[in-house]
Amino acid sequence: MGSKWQMERKKDPYYKRAKAEDYRSRASYKLKQIDKKYKIIKKGNTVVDLGAAPGGWSQVALEKVDEEGIVVGVDLNHIRALPNENYYRIKGDFTTPEVQGKITRVIGGKAKVIMSDASPELCGIKNLDQLRSIDLTNSVIGIADNLLEQKGNLVMKVFQGPEYKEMLDGLKRKYRQVKTTKPPSSRKKSSEMYVIAMGYKHKVKK
Ligand SMILES: C[S@@+](CC[C@H](N)C(=O)[O-])C[C@H]1O[C@@H](n2cnc3c(N)ncnc32)[C@H](O)[C@@H]1O
Structure with missing residues (x-):
C-alpha cells in the first residue's frame, strides 16, 4: 500500500500517459497544451528551460526544435541525460550570476524561448512563500530581459499573489502579447x- 499521494498519482491520467509515452513528467502535457494553443516553440529555436528537472518540458522542447535547435535545461537538481546531442544541462541556481553566465556561454548569444516551470521551495508560511514565489518570478523575467532575442517568447509558471497584476502589467510593456x-x-x-x-x-x- 502506498501513500494517499502515490495512490492518487497512479490514477492520474496524465501520469499514466507520461509513463506510457516515455515522458519524464506529467508536466510535459502542460507545455504541449500551451504550445498547441500559442505556438511558442519552433523548429531551429534556442530554448532555455529554467527549473527543468526531471526533464519533461525539455523533452517536449527537443521535439519541437528538432535537430536544428538547442535546448538548455537548468536545475538545482541533477537532470538525467537525454539522448539528444543538442541538449545541454546545467546544475545550479539560475538566480545566481554564475549560472546565468554559464547559460549565456552555452547558448552563445540570445535565446528565442525562455521557459520556466520552476517552483520555489515552500515552507508553509503564506507570506514567506508568496515572497519566494515573487522573487523567483522576477528572476525569470530578469533572465528573459538579458537573454531573449527581439520577438522572443517567455513561458513561465506563476502563483497568483498580491503582485500578480503588477507583474503582468510590467510584461505587457515589454512584450507584444501577454x-x-x-x-x-x-x-x-x-x-x-x-x-x-x-x-x-x-x-x-522602470
Ligand atoms: C515542477 S519542477 C519542473 C518540472 C519540469 N518542467 C518537467 O517537466 O520535468 C520545478 C523545478 O524547479 C527547480 N527550481 C526551483 N528553483 C530553482 C532555482 N532557483 N534554480 C534552479 N532550479 C530551480 C526545482 O529544483 C524543480 O526541479
Whole structure:
C-alpha cells in the first residue's frame, strides 16, 4: 500500500500517459497544451528551460526544435541525460550570476524561448512563500530581459499573489502579447497559472 499521494498519482491520467509515452513528467502535457494553443516553440529555436528537472518540458522542447535547435535545461537538481546531442544541462541556481553566465556561454548569444516551470521551495508560511514565489518570478523575467532575442517568447509558471497584476502589467510593456492560461493538465486545486509573453520588444527602464 502506498501513500494517499502515490495512490492518487497512479490514477492520474496524465501520469499514466507520461509513463506510457516515455515522458519524464506529467508536466510535459502542460507545455504541449500551451504550445498547441500559442505556438511558442519552433523548429531551429534556442530554448532555455529554467527549473527543468526531471526533464519533461525539455523533452517536449527537443521535439519541437528538432535537430536544428538547442535546448538548455537548468536545475538545482541533477537532470538525467537525454539522448539528444543538442541538449545541454546545467546544475545550479539560475538566480545566481554564475549560472546565468554559464547559460549565456552555452547558448552563445540570445535565446528565442525562455521557459520556466520552476517552483520555489515552500515552507508553509503564506507570506514567506508568496515572497519566494515573487522573487523567483522576477528572476525569470530578469533572465528573459538579458537573454531573449527581439520577438522572443517567455513561458513561465506563476502563483497568483498580491503582485500578480503588477507583474503582468510590467510584461505587457515589454512584450507584444501577454496571455495567462491554466492548461487542462494543471491540477485544479493548484493555484499555479502559466503566463505566455510573446514577441519580446526591448528592455523597458522602470
Ligand atoms: C515542477 S519542477 C519542473 C518540472 C519540469 N518542467 C518537467 O517537466 O520535468 C520545478 C523545478 O524547479 C527547480 N527550481 C526551483 N528553483 C530553482 C532555482 N532557483 N534554480 C534552479 N532550479 C530551480 C526545482 O529544483 C524543480 O526541479
